[in-house]
Amino acid sequence: MGIIKDKYGFVSFGRVSVIAAALVTALTLGGCKILNNYEYSSGSRVGVVNKVSKKGLFWKTYESQIALEGIVSGGESVGANVWDFSLDNQARHGENIEELQKKLNEALESNKKVKVKYIQVIGGWPWRGSTGYYVQGVEPTKEK
Numbered sequence: 001m002g003i004i005k006d007k008y009g010f011v012s013f014g015r016v017s018v019i020a021a022a023l024v025t026a027l028t029l030g031g032c033k034i035l036n037n038y039e040y041s042s043g044s045r046v047g048v049v050n051k052v053s054k055k056g057l058f059w060k061t062y063e064s065q066i067a068l069e070g071i072v073s074g075g076e077s078v079g080a081n082v083w084d085f086s087l088d089n090q091a092r093h094g095e096n097i098e099e100l101q102k103k104l105n106e107a108l109e110s111n112k113k114v115k116v117k118y119i120q121v122i123g124g125w126p127w128r129g130s131t132g133y134y135v136q137g138v139e140p141t142k143e144k
Helices: 013-036 097-112
Strands: 040-053 061-071 077-086 115-123 134-138
Touching: 040 077, 040 097, 061 097, 097 115, 097 134
Parallel strands: 077 134
Antiparallel strands: 040 061, 040 115, 061 077, 115 134
16 A cells, blocks of 8 residues: 555545645745745835725735826826835835824825835735835935
8 A cells, every 4th residue: 555546546536636736736835925025126206195095804914106207208197007005014025004194194195296215026926915015214305
């Protein structure tokens, strides 16, 4: 009697299905962990904060929204694109979540442009934030 065969030499469906389920589960969890930690991109965006909230049904995450200005070739601003981002609840890069939340609230109340530095992951856990964009820093821009 081997690992997968029964006493008659036939393949045991129960053992094969348990091994297959364990393998699929391990690969799925391992893949999710890799995608959650893999930083796809990083950068910064400038705009006016128009929403700051703490929301969630099971776990609360800090979510915000910024209006990014569109610039035409003549240098005039037209319209706005909206960009949603999150504060990383796990603070994997040493950022201070409360300090970032305070800066975002100040920017919202003052209605001034800020520069938001962020990283993007391919897939994040839902308790980390509801978007794949996690803020690393917020700083006011210089007025022209």
